[in-house]
Amino acid sequence: MQLPDMADVVILGGGCAGLALARCLAEGNAALDVHVFEARDHYEDDRTWCFFEDGEHAFSALVSKRWRTWRFSDAGCSLSHHGQRFTYACLRSIDYYRHCTALIEAAPRVHLHGGAKVLGCIEGSEDVLVQGEGWQLRARYVIDTRPSALTGRLPExxxxxxxxxxxxxxxxxxxxxxxxxxxxxxxxxxxxxxxxxxxxxxxxxxxxxxxxxxxxxxxxxxxxxxxxxxxxxxxxxxxxxxxxxxxxxxxxxGLRTKPSQTARMTYAGQVAGAVRPSTGYGFRRIQSWAHACATALLEGGMPPAPAQDPLHRRAMDAIFLEAVANAPHRAPNYFMRIAKQLTADQFAAFMSGQETLPGVLRLISALPPVPFLRSAGRQCAAQLRFSDGVRS
Ligand SMILES: Cc1cc2nc3c(=O)[nH]c(=O)nc-3n(C[C@H](O)[C@H](O)[C@H](O)COP(=O)(O)OP(=O)(O)OC[C@H]3O[C@@H](n4cnc5c(N)ncnc54)[C@H](O)[C@@H]3O)c2cc1C
CATH class of the missing domain: 3.30.9.10 (D-Amino Acid Oxidase, subunit A, domain 2)
Structure with a gap:
């Protein structure tokens, strides 16, 4: 592998997040030397990204199918949602990989290295040394999207x-x-x-x-x-x-720990909590982060970590997850209540982080108060214990 001594930006992992950022930098015609190191030596159609959409977006042309109807069922009943504003869209990963790699290939200063497993990074005050098998490269900024970025083990x-x-x-x-x-x-x-x-x-x-x-x-x-x-x-x-x-x-x-950003290293993608805790949807959130990150880099700034959700959404997600984790046998009932109470568009807006106050109020009114108040109480107690631990 032919590498210079120094790069402006090195991206570890060329999956959804790594390619998203490299694509944005390629499209932005970056006056930056960018290198992406991806462990796989070729891309396969390994996943299908689905999301709710309500208009054109950067990947509209790559969507392979859209649906207006989505259904829910448990042992007792079934019901259908029919979206007016929202559709449910599906994008094959192989189309995404091909689209991004073609844009990267056409950009003279953005380089994707396949079959290049990153073994480690050593952060210094001026740069980061990125090491693989038989190669190394220094970088001004490193963006790490490897699933094992934190510990090499599954995070909590x-x-x-x-x-x-x-x-x-x-x-x-x-x-x-x-x-x-x-x-x-x-x-x-x-x-x-x-x-x-x-x-x-x-x-x-x-x-x-x-x-x-x-x-x-x-x-x-x-x-x-x-x-x-x-x-x-x-x-x-x-x-x-x-x-x-x-x-x-x-x-x-609901990741319990996330890697912390340092002066030269930013963590992104699933490992950095880019996936919505209550839904597991991450594709569009990753694209928004990539756009913001590329803009910051192109303007000479530091690469940002994935943005935090607003407080109300974080609280709702944490309470909901805790309630499901605590009583999984009640989860079918919770989801059916939500599906019954919300319109299709309110449901899709919630799933895609575009909920409005009436939608949030309807969602809260759909759920049985006692288990959710208990869950909220446990969340508050955990927060207090955490802040006590931090203070002491
Ligand atoms: C099967 C599947 C289906 C999903 N479906 C949806 C969906 O429908 N909708 C949605 O919104 N979200 C979905 N998600 C969640 C989320 O959008 C994806 O997980 C997304 O791929 C996360 O992007 P990422 O870049 O963080 O991780 P990945 O896309 O997994 O990319 C990480 C990359 O790092 C590379 N890598 C790992 N170790 C090294 C190393 N040492 N050196 C170099 N490279 C390395 C990997 O090969 C990989 O390419 C799905 C997730 C999975 C796993």
């Missing part, structure tokens, strides 16, 4: 959203409604926590079917596979299908 989180899924091609005779997403279907709880089924009908016969679990500790891949088989059997019955690809992940919901 209130809950983990874990999922395992398959993209399948059904027999034509078994085709499904292509116009409605099963956002949270078959919601229930078992000994392992709260679980549900998520189905994206990419066409009448092509589906992404994912089994999803919220649990205090990540469960084994074998156990998730067993959940998936059970969900597939229940959802598809005896319909025949062929598996096209698999997708899996574990998203922290």
């Amino acid at each position: 989180s209130v809950l983990w959203q874990q999922f395992r899924g398959v993209e399948i091609e059904l027999d034509a005779s078994a085709g499904r409604d292509p116009d409605a997403v099963e956002l949270m279907a078959r919601m229930r709880a078992d000994a392992g926590g709260f679980r549900f089924l998520y189905v994206l009908p990419l066409s009448r016969t092509r589906l992404l079917v994912e089994t999803t679990r919220f649990a205090a500790q990540p469960v084994s891949p074998g156990s998730l596979q067993a959940d998936l088989k059970e969900d597939l059997d229940a959802y598809l019955g005896s319909s025949r299908f062929e598996v096209v690809r698999t997708e899996q992940g574990a998203i922290p919901m």
Whole structure:
């Protein structure tokens, strides 16, 4: 690998956040030398990013499918939301990787190095030394998006959203409604926590079917596979299908610790808490951070960490997560109440961080007061204990 001695900006990890920042710097025609180091030597279609959208955005042209209807169901009932203002959009990761890497290739001062695993960083007062196997580079600023950036182990989180899924091609005779997403279907709880089924009908016969679990500790891949088989059997019955690809992940919901920014190192992406704690959605939040970060760098400033949510949203997310973690068997009821009480657009606005006061009030009125007041009390007590610990 041919490298200079010094770069202006080095990005560790060329996944969603790393590529987002490199793309913005490439598009901004940065007068900065930027190097991205990515462990993978090639990109695959490894995930599907979905989000609620209400108008044009930087990735509108890459969206492969949009839906206006999304459904919820538990053992007792099912209901549908039909968005007026919002649609639910899906973007294949391979289209995103290709789009970003093409823009980066066209930018003379932004370089993406694949197959380049970063082994460590040594921060000095003037720069950071980034080291890999047989290569090193000094940088004025480092942005670390590696999932292991904090400790090399899984960080602590209130809950983990874990999922395992398959993209399948059904027999034509078994085709499904292509116009409605099963956002949270078959919601229930078992000994392992709260679980549900998520189905994206990419066409009448092509589906992404994912089994999803919220649990205090990540469960084994074998156990998730067993959940998936059970969900597939229940959802598809005896319909025949062929598996096209698999997708899996574990998203922290409510990170308890995040790496702290220093003068020369910024942490970004999922590891830095870019994912919304109560939902696990992170794609659009990461894009907003990348835009703000590139703007700061292009103006000669320091790269910022992901922005914090406003206090009311942080408090709501923390209370909600705590209530679900404390009583997972009640989670199906909480989600069904929210789905019943909120309009489709209010729900989508909440999920995408655009909630309004009437929407927040409706959400609060949907939930049973006693468990949520208890959860709020426990949150306040934890905050007081924390601030006592910090003072003493
Ligand atoms: C399967 C899956 C599906 C998701 N779906 C959605 C969704 O539908 N909607 C949504 O909003 N959010 C979703 N998320 C949450 C979030 O948007 C993604 O996790 C997003 O990819 C996080 O971006 P990131 O850059 O932090 O991490 P990643 O995209 O995982 O990127 C980290 C990169 O660092 C690289 N790396 C790791 N170690 C090293 C090293 N030592 N040296 C160099 N490179 C290294 C990795 O190879 C990887 O490319 C999903 C997450 C997962 C896991």
